[in-house]
Amino acid sequence: xxxxxxxxxGRARSLRGAAAVEMALVLPILVLLVFGIVEFGxxxxxxxxxxxxxxxxxxxxxxxxxxxAAETFAEExxxxxxxxxxxxxxxxxxTPGDVAExxxxxxxxxxxxxxxxxxxxxxxxxxxxxxx
Numbered sequence: 001x002x003x004x005x006x007x008x009x010g011r012a013r014s015l016r017g018a019a020a021v022e023m024a025l026v027l028p029i030l031v032l033l034v035f036g037i038v039e040f041g042x043x044x045x046x047x048x049x050x051x052x053x054x055x056x057x058x059x060x061x062x063x064x065x066x067x068x069a070a071e072t073f074a075e076e077x078x079x080x081x082x083x084x085x086x087x088x089x090x091x092x093x094x095t096p097g098d099v100a101e102x103x104x105x106x107x108x109x110x111x112x113x114x115x116x117x118x119x120x121x122x123x124x125x126x127x128x129x130x131x132x
Contacts, residue, residue, distance in 0.1 A: 028114050031113055031114060032112065032113070032114050032115055035111075035112045035113055035115075036112050036115070039110045039111070039112055042108070042110070043108055043110070043120055043122065046081055046106060046108050046122055047122055047124065049078040049080060049081055050078060050081070050084070050104050050105075050106055050122055050123065050124040051124045051126070052077060052078065053074045053075070053077035053078040053084065053086065053104045053124070054074060054086070054102050054103070054104040054124040054125060054126035055126045055128075056073065056074060056077040057070050057071065057073055057074025057075075057077060057086050057088075057102045057104065057126070058070070058074075058088075058100055058101065058102040058126040058127060058128045059128055060073045060074070061088055061092075061100050061102060061128075062092065062100045062128040062129065062130050062131065063131075065092050065130070067088045067091070070086075070088060070102070071086040071087060071088060071102075072086075074086035074102060074104055075104075078104070078106070081106050083106065083107060084104060084105070084106050085104070085105050085106075086102060086103070086104045086105075087102065087103050087104075087105075088100065088101070088102050089101045089102065089103050089125075090127070092130035092131075094130075097129065098129070098130045099127050099128065099129055099130065100127065100128055100129075100130050101125065101126070101127045102125070102126055102127075103123055103124070103125045104123065104124050104125075104126075105121065105122070105123040106121075106122045106123070107119050107120070107121050107122075108120045108121075108122055
């Protein structure tokens, strides 16, 4: 008797079919888990890029106080993300201690096989005192 057979009731049976069934049950869960981890990693990376872009954009606005230039600067600060939108949400009005605020947004498409696909709307906000 070899290791691939088991004897029950005097008959030898192969274990190869059991391994195929187990693989068929486990493989979809494993694929779901691996692709979920990959998509979460992509989203986390995008979130870090948005944080950087928001900080750079609000810093630029607080120094030069040109809204359009600062928004363009923030959008270009995340070169690996296409479709980033930046908006200055609090303007400097010359009051001492005034705070500028910028929000940077990005819509990320994701696909997890055997589960779903869709869009995550990611956004980050940064503030800085006007005048640097």
